[in-house]
Amino acid sequence: MKILLTNDDGYDHPGINSLFEELSKHHEVFMMAPDTNRSGFSSALTFLTPITEQKIKENVYKIDGTPVDCVRLALEEFCPFVPDLVVSGINPGPNIGHLMLYSGTVGAAIQGRDLKYPSIAISVSSFEISDYSFASKVVLNILENITDLNLSEKSILNVNVPDHNLFKQPKMKVTKTFVDEEASSDDEIEDDVSSLESGNITISPIKISTFDKVNLKAVDTWLGKF
Template identity: 40%
Template sequence: MKILLSNDDGYLAPGLTTLYRALTPLGKVAVVAPEYNCSGASNSLTLWRPVSVFTAENGFRYVNGTPADCVHVALTQLLDGKPDLVVSGMNNGQNMGEDTLYSGTVAAAAEGFLFGVPSIAFSLVNKNWAHLDSAVRIAADIVQYWLQVPLSTHMLLNVNIPNKLYSEIGTWRVTRLGKRQPSQPVICTRNPRGEPIYWIGAAGAVLDASEGTDFYAVAAGDISLTPLQLDLTDIRLISSLKEWSKGRRCNL
């Protein structure tokens, strides 16, 4: 199996190197990751300047761009043939609920999905890499099982793994995205010149962690597997919107 591995924490992140070691027994793994931490980059592509690709001493290739840039450049220029799977992670912190809209980790996987490659994003729920070895072992278990029993449909999977010992982690739970409160306000400070600068506030508190959500699963010590889709159409609103706009045209 050929795997393309990326992330959003940068090519030097412990989550990337540890996950690489866990996946190499399963196939040929090519790494193309961002040069710097790109948390919150979402699905952005760098269009206002060219991007460059470099090779690190360990053989990892890195791009001075976003996670989506990395996968886009890898699939369209760097790799010799299409990979069987795109893997993104291991992320330093959870990607659940509305986090997935902003996540560079999920975005790297989503870029693979857009190119027709099954893709999985892996995140460690709490920051600071506690029990990272257990998390990457679980990630390898999931990839190996997918290799042995592949899904019959095209897949974009978001996986969140609790920071626990391998022996203490529960079952795989298929979940839906939970919900958060709106994010906290931006924090205004001043630079050395006395000019105002603004830091984006922390994510909002959890609003919906009911049974069946990703928040519920990881709180119970289980692994959350959430299938994602990229069709943003609000199907429920179509008929109401048709009625609302019926007969309207530009008044020229």
């Protein structure tokens, strides 16, 4: 499999480098990541200043841009192959519930999907983690089976891995993204927040929609009163 790898914590972060090392054993990987920490940049795009790139080693680049810039620039110019998949991470700290809206990790994956590439965002629950080997193997396991997944062309997988020091044998669980406590109790599918806290690897299919069909009639009625 051919993989484009990025993150929001920077090219020298141990999370992305652990993942690059693990995936490169089995797949062809090209990595382009920010030159410094760009956490919380969501889907920000640089367009007022030029972006410069620097080759670190074969198939590894850094740029002075955002995670979304990394995906776009890699796909448009630098990646030597057409990737089968865009992978963003590994991020220290969870990207669950509303937190994912601010996440550069998730933002990069969404950009990959917007450009028609299947994409995965991967995070770990602990901010203090130093060993990313377990989370890297989780990603590898997912990739080995992802061709069997028939996912909507507008959706990405948002994966969160619990602290391996606390949960030695976590199970993979499909989850919905937590919105509020009331909404969470209405469904048989567990939300990502509570499932991750219980020690599960949460896998949530998510998409960003800009159109609110539910309130279309309400706005139309409101405009009719002008």
